[in-house]
Amino acid sequence: MAQMNLLHAINNALDIAMAEDDSTLCFGEDVGHFGGVFRATSGLQEKYGKARCFNTPLVEQGIMGFANGLAAQGSRPIAEIQFADYIFPAFDQIVNESAKFRYRSGNQFDVGRLTIRTPYGGGIAGGLYHSQSPEAYFAHTPGLKVVVPRNPYQAKGLLLASIRDDNPVIFFEPKRLYRASVGEVPEDDYQLPLGKAEVVKTGADISLLAWGAQMEIIEKAAEMAEAEGISCEVLDLRSILPWDVETIANSVMKTGRLLISHEAPLTAGFAGEIAATIQSECFLHLESPIARVCGVDTPYPLSLEREHMADHLKVFEAIKRTVNF
């Protein structure tokens, strides 16, 4: 085991993936010699050469189109979009191309070897264009897998699983935690399963569900609630698409209550999808309405970041309201 921050863990996973398969490539804006603006790809160009780890022109549409072509050809591209806020110029290549390649060709062609890495989320004074959490847009698209790790251990295990998965995967990295989150990470190769949620802590009164950087928030709120005698079960969804209905439903059938929290705006956020499904799966077990604590329905502001965020205090208040319904 080694102490790694989230970036080290990602870098380590990329290193393992590039070492094991000559056709694995890492590319994106500033990804080459510089190692990416966050240094996630540091050292890879030196180790694997400019042909396999390189800078691209500033063209997200081109990065994703190029990556789709490479994956269809049989290479294993790991494309970086520098910020999730800048994934939208590539939206068509992801939603209409990556996601539908296999289906539209009757499985004659696919881009299953494709992985898209992109830093997402707020809390870094990034304002409107460096703070978004766009996972819900992609969760609406059959054919993609969407994954969000919450700490270095998960980042490495889930990224290796994403790279080796036979489907295109969008891997959202919580950039607030890039250096802030440090933990024990095995130096060896390992994978964590995609599509499986994790029960982080068991409890009896309410299930709290989040993913990525938002896990810190609900864990902090859970501690506050526990101090007031409310027993919380804490769940990490980990994969947004496909998502683990069974683990969440089992938890809710036990606790009778569910609170979902995400950074992205409330309306049509992925919490809405979870709430609808769990309501249908667990209707007779629910003792209160499913609560959603999410970002305000505005762009992510710079000055009023704290107010906009679904922080631990807002979650804590919602826990009490739900339990005392």
Next chain:
Amino acid sequence: MNTDIYKEGPVVHSPAFIDGHSVEIPILKILKQDGTTYPDAQLPELEQALAVKAYEALVFHRVLDERMIASQRQGRLSFYMSALGEEATTVGGAAALEDQDMIMAQYREQGCLIFRGFALEDFMNQMFSNEKDLGKGRQMPIHYGSNELNYMTISSPLGTQIPQAAGYAYGQKLQGKDAVTICYFGEGAASEGDFHAGLNMAAVHKAPVIFFCRNNGYAISTPSDEQYVGNGIASRGVGYGIKTIRIDGNDILAVIKAVQLARQHALESEEPVIIEAMSYRLGAHSTSDDPSGYRTKEEEAKWQEHDPIARFKSWMIAQGWWSEAQENEIFARLREEILAAVKVAEKIDKPPVEDLVTDVYAEVPKHLQDQLDELKEHIKKYPEAYPFTAGRI
């Protein structure tokens, strides 16, 4: 920092704008309409067997287009897109390539598939979206694809194949393959962001891809002079630092020559090449379109005189490689075969209901399996409402 790229040109001391139209681009013409070649023309490498194969592909294409448009008018087919008048761009392109080269097309490039030997039944099964369609009946007619023939399945959104072709070719280069990628698109698609993205990516990363623009004058009803200003699409290639050539797209010998040289250059120099083939879409955009609303009969008649098939036929006959007797036989035979194939394909069953949920992911995930199971139960309850699948569950 590499500042060598700031090459200094002639220096002036009073402002001098460069005119957007000032780049002069020659157009390669080899074959005249009467079937003779220009006196100083350099002919492509083209043996008799290959020439006959190409000519037969052109004829097949024309008969297929005629028959399928008729089938659409009879209500047997939902939709069709012909390539009337520009068949030489695709048949010629395929004739200049090797079988291992990938073809990434837009939607009017069935000529490449015909040349590579896509079976008549495969065309029909795709158009009638039946259970034998290689694409499992998921796309509109003419969205062909064949892994076996290295022809990437068509995607409707315009221009998306352009950056993909750059990536595909880059992968071929990295793996040391003796293969290139050819990427077809129209002058309309060249307005899409993907065009810029793809050309720039290919140029910077030195991908062995041949970008082939069919400049056929119209994008649905929008004429090319409302599509772009400047010297066509070829001038863009120059801007991206890509080797560029403009050719007469109705001259199959010019197409073959240009693509042969482009392939050689792409492979040897590991660089992209762009070809702009000047042609004309004689037919409608699709069976849902009516060109009489936006262009004159006179304009169409003028282009009829540049028919690429008639031009190649005259040359073939002059070579002694083709005869009127062969011509009559092949037209009659193909018309019959295609009609018969329509009758077979339209009677083949639709794909099974399971195909609704396969190939979304490599394996069917639980939520899709659940949705399929629920759907099957529903169909069993109302079999008359789902006649294609009810009896097969």
